[in-house]
Amino acid sequence: MTLTTPRPSAPAGATEPRLPRTRVARSSALFGVLLVAGAVLTVVAAGRGQLEIPADEVLGSILHRLGLDLGPMPTHPQGDAALWQVRFPRVAMALVVGASLAAAGALMQGVFGNPLAEPAVVGVSAGAAFAAGIVIVYQLTFAGEWTIAIFAFAGGLVTTLLVYVMSRADGRTEVVTLVLTGIAINAVCSAGLAFLLFIGDTQAREEIVFWQLGSLNGTRWQYVWVAAPIAAVGLVGAVLLARKLDILSLGDRAARHVGLDVERVRIGAIVLVALLTAAGVAFAGIVAFVGLVVPHVVRMIVGPGHRVLVPASALAGAVLLLGADLVARTAVDTADLPIGMITSLVGGPFFFWLLRRTRRTAGGWS
């Protein structure tokens, strides 16, 4: 049988219906702004600290490393070393962690069809941190620097699957169920972490405490070389999955009706969320609410289409966390505040506002 094409019913001579154009300009503008902001912030953040290095010298140092003999080198004798051994690894880690967590949030919200899903809120971060805590306490090193990342991934994967299975009913995830499931999972993982604190020695204890607070203090290149590839794999996977996540917002059944293999997309997305969360948590601890705030704000600017949302969230998350880390280490003289504290301070009220707003809109609680 021949397939018929729907033909416009408009009488002859009527103009063809015009379709609105896509919002390319808006997305491009956002990407442009974020890229510039990220670049500027990188130079500024690297210069700030106990040893102040002016922006032009930071730039000069970067250019010299790239083999370009341009700009001034840091005037301080320790300047170049401070930049490349302390500041840049930390800046790079902030970018990697921010991008991972924000992308994980966007992905998770897409999979759950719920704008309140976020790795820390639903307990995935806590699960990954608990598993990573085991590595610290028992000093496991079978895979070198990778050990902690492997454990964080496993912990994240198990908790994401748990949340998914427990909070789902009739092919949907209700807001209340999701948030309450998060409380339950967070409680169990906190108990696990408390137990690790109890049995650990003083050094392990201190390390785990900082973990729970979230901090980029003491980041080394070795850590970045582990976290960055994991984040890269997760991000590429997330972008490839983006189009399918759009379809998923129709709901399970309607998505299947338009040809989406819903279960496969779900499993893929869950593995990616675990990967991205592992990259975010393995060396930085629990940095909450980045995955909630960033995708939400990005959605307000460019709409919910995941092909733009996922990469834009990753970029915005990277910039945001870089800024937050700058505040964390410069707000109080001689003190390095935990970055998780800063993000939670901002993210907590935001979460509350989002909760109120979601409740007000039709179907928010269902």
Added chain:
Amino acid sequence: MSLRVQGVDVTIAGHQVLTDVDVSIAPGELLALVGPNGAGKTTLLNVLAGDLEPRAGSVELDGRPVAGIRVRDLARRRAVLPQEQRLAFGFRVIDVVRMGRSPWTGTAAEDRDDEVVAAAMDRTDVIHLAERIYPTLSGGEKSRTSLARVISQATEIVLLDEPTAALDIRHSEQVLTEARRLARAGHAVVAVLHDLSIAAAHADRICVLADGRVRADGPPSEVMRPDLLAEVYGHPVDVITHRDRLVVIPHTIDDALPEEAPCVPTP
């Protein structure tokens, strides 16, 4: 093309919902599924859509069991308008309609996406809503947007679950006219309908379900009989002909209604 359901039994949570149902749909035909609440209309539609696997019996598309057809391949052959229209995020109407084209991604048909989407939106009267955010639409606008998505999927089989439920007279006539036009163009269309007069006016064939069984299956003139309908619905009706259309009018319940105090005091 033929979609055929034979000897289908469906049990949901221990409750027998469909019993020994035989229905077949053919191209060029608009089939209406009618029956009282809980008769199994939506369940039968779900079986036809391949969402629900029957406990017994067969569901075959061109002789192949529907359960064995890949999700993507099935989506190129049948589209479904669900009863409930939800969307997790605030996509624009145009984006929602475009989702109907997703089974054709990577095929030659993809090149005509814009043309097909524009035509579908024009026919369902949603082209002026294109930039609106779907969750902010009224119930009727949502239904029509979903119908546009279903039409843009360009499939041989179109299954509609209560397409007129949230619509006013003008738009429900438009939707049914559109369904009929699809049938005329060679599609096989199945619609679950509540309003018997609407079903009688537009359907080529009406299948009456009651208690999970097919009670009648035939052209409106054969099926829309007062005695049959009265028995199936447990309520007396009149069937009259008005301007060549069969109109079903339920009797009012004449039990003396208690005299109630008027809500608004009469001046």
